[in-house]
Amino acid sequence: YQAYYGGYYTASLFQLIVLEVGVLVSWACYWMILYPRYFTPFRNLPTPQKRSILTGNFPELFPNQPWEYVRNIAETTPNDGLIRLYSALSGEVLLVTNPSSIKDFLAAKAFDFGHQELVQLAIKRFTGSNLGFLSTEDFKLHRKNMLPAFAVPHIKQLTHIFWDKALEMVGCIEDELKSNPQAVIELREYVSRATLDNIGLAGMGYDFQTLKQPDNELRHRFRKVILDQTKVFSWVGLLSRYLDMRLLLKMPLKKLREILESSNYLRNVSGRVIQERKYKLQTSESKDLVGKDIVTVALASGVFQESHLVDHVMTFLTAGHESTATAFEWTMYELARQPEMQQRLRAELHEALGSDLAAVDFGPQAQNLPYLNAFCSEVLRCYPFSPIIVKTAQRNTMLNGARVPKGTVVIYSAETTNHDKNLWGPDAHVFNPNRWLGPGMAKTGGATSNYAMLSFGAGPRNCIGQDFARATLHCLVAAMVATFEIELANADTAGRLKFGQTKKSVEGMWARLKIVSRP
Ligand code: HEM
Numbered sequence: 001y002q003a004y005y006g007g008y009y010t011a012s013l014f015q016l017i018v019l020e021v022g023v024l025v026s027w028a029c030y031w032m033i034l035y036p037r038y039f040t041p042f043r044n045l046p047t048p049q050k051r052s053i054l055t056g057n058f059p060e061l062f063p064n065q066p067w068e069y070v071r072n073i074a075e076t077t078p079n080d081g082l083i084r085l086y087s088a089l090s091g092e093v094l095l096v097t098n099p100s101s102i103k104d105f106l107a108a109k110a111f112d113f114g115h116q117e118l119v120q121l122a123i124k125r126f127t128g129s130n131l132g133f134l135s136t137e138d139f140k141l142h143r144k145n146m147l148p149a150f151a152v153p154h155i156k157q158l159t160h161i162f163w164d165k166a167l168e169m170v171g172c173i174e175d176e177l178k179s180n181p182q183a184v185i186e187l188r189e190y191v192s193r194a195t196l197d198n199i200g201l202a203g204m205g206y207d208f209q210t211l212k213q214p215d216n217e218l219r220h221r222f223r224k225v226i227l228d229q230t231k232v233f234s235w236v237g238l239l240s241r242y243l244d245m246r247l248l249l250k251m252p253l254k255k256l257r258e259i260l261e262s263s264n265y266l267r268n269v270s271g272r273v274i275q276e277r278k279y280k281l282q283t284s285e286s287k288d289l290v291g292k293d294i295v296t297v298a299l300a301s302g303v304f305q306e307s308h309l310v311d312h313v314m315t316f317l318t319a320g321h322e323s324t325a326t327a328f329e330w331t332m333y334e335l336a337r338q339p340e341m342q343q344r345l346r347a348e349l350h351e352a353l354g355s356d357l358a359a360v361d362f363g364p365q366a367q368n369l370p371y372l373n374a375f376c377s378e379v380l381r382c383y384p385f386s387p388i389i390v391k392t393a394q395r396n397t398m399l400n401g402a403r404v405p406k407g408t409v410v411i412y413s414a415e416t417t418n419h420d421k422n423l424w425g426p427d428a429h430v431f432n433p434n435r436w437l438g439p440g441m442a443k444t445g446g447a448t449s450n451y452a453m454l455s456f457g458a459g460p461r462n463c464i465g466q467d468f469a470r471a472t473l474h475c476l477v478a479a480m481v482a483t484f485e486i487e488l489a490n491a492d493t494a495g496r497l498k499f500g501q502t503k504k505s506v507e508g509m510w511a512r513l514k515i516v517s518r519p
Pocket residue numbers: 199315316319320321323324327384385386389454455456457458461462463464465466468469
């Protein structure tokens with residue numbers, strides 16, 4: 001003002017507010033109207049027609065199951081592998097849709113994309129794990145040395161643990177039924193304890209014993225760390241686009257303090273167990289790692305510091321427990337809805353396993369159970385635990401021929417790809433375990449690409465625990481179906497989905513179970 005008019009001028013508060021509002025409105029107009037239309041580098045990519053400035057291509061700000069809309073967008077927007085879509089407040093997102101763009105995203109350029117910074121910071125804050133901040137080289141080193149423990153041959157050696165836990169779970173349910181034969185069984189409660197115990201035992205040779213003692217300290221602490229997703233999370237995610245939300249993670253809120261205390265407790269328990277494993281490994285004469293827990297195999301590589309292993313155990317616990325338990329719940333749901341499939345599976349199990357389940361060596365038997373494999377694979381296809389995975393470009397890169405600047409949000413959707421008719425055929429939307437039967441089908445389900453089934457992701461950053469999860473699921477389902485006839489008490493409402501990023505039933509499965517006689 002001085003330069004222009006040669007005098008001083010003091011703005012009134014009102015004028016400052018008007019100026020500030022003017023700047024904000026112009027900024028919002030640029031990002032919400034002008035940028036998507038004229039300036040985005042993705043303006044030539046196919047985009048769904050209907051878009052609102054506030055809710056993007058979705059009918060509301062935070063829809064309950066966003067993946068259903070994403071699937072619909074992918075099915076109705078002609079594209080060559082990339083679609084540009086808009087989320088709340090015109091947030092721009094790229095969706096990879098065909099095998100070539102998915103391969104580029106998850107395999108060729110896997111290390112150009114990572115979790116959003118706020119997610120990584122939250123994981124670090126609440127689990128103490130630094131794994132999200134490893135350099136690409138260190139990530140590859142960890143992964144390479146962790147892989148042997150998760151590879152199929154080693155998982156086969158661990159299967160007896162999963163089988164014993166599955167039988168223990170079934171035994172606990174039988175006990176409840178003995179005391180009340182009419183009891184309606186809350187399956188989530190049992191399977192959640194069984195999968196937690198499994199990770200403790202197979203992960204670090206330590207039985208958390210939550211099946212025997214449902215209310216023990218460890219489970220209590222673990223429940224505090226795993227948060228149910230609410231709309232608050234969505235708001236924080238949305239606002240983090242415009243404001244620095246890191247302070248929020250440090251606020252002295254009661255809830256945050258509880259999470260921290262609980263995760264410290266879990267880290268201490270894991271730390272002590274890992275020290276014991278290390279001592280045992282150093283003092284043991286035998287160097288045989290066959291059938292040893294995952295931490296022991298990892299320790300033997302000599303690559304990991306103890307604190308790294310604690311980080312890994314925290315990741316197994318958070319990534320592997322609820323996901324596997326949820327797959328089990330959906331298996332029970334489908335078995336209850338399809339009694340003839342349930343009977344077919346039971347006949348296969350009874351024939352292969354006989355009457356004395358405790359005497360079964362499940363690992364070698366698994367190959368005689370093609371229908372069990374088919375049924376569980378179909379559940380994993382139709383009910384991906386994470387139907388959408390969101391990543392952010394960590395650097396300027398290219399995707400399927402398009403320039404992708406650092407910071408661009410890119411998603412892949414297991415829900416969409418797992419149901420893609422171009423990959424799975426015209427019955428892609430139908431629950432049909434038979435697609436996994438027949439020569440060469442057990443691993444592919446007859447899909448025409450290696451990138452057709454994304455429930456565990458794909459490429460070098462996919463789920464390291466997928467064979468662990470499958471083996472656990474097979475054991476739990478086999479023990480249940482061989483022992484009980486399963487009917488759902490809440491069949492009409494069990495399919496209702498929870499709000500959040502995971503495909504999980506609101507109520508869980510409540511079952512009426514009848515003990516069956518075995519041959
Ligand atoms: C049905 C059960 C499971 C499902 C559906 C599942 C799915 C996934 C998915 C979609 C990812 C993300 C991949 C990506 O970022 O693109 C992932 C990552 C991961 N999962 Fe699983 N998972 C399951 C069970 C397990 C189990 C049992 C464990 C370990 C015992 C485990 C350990 C991990 C780890 C460590 C990661 C992070 C991988 C990394 O960033 O290197 N998961 N999982």
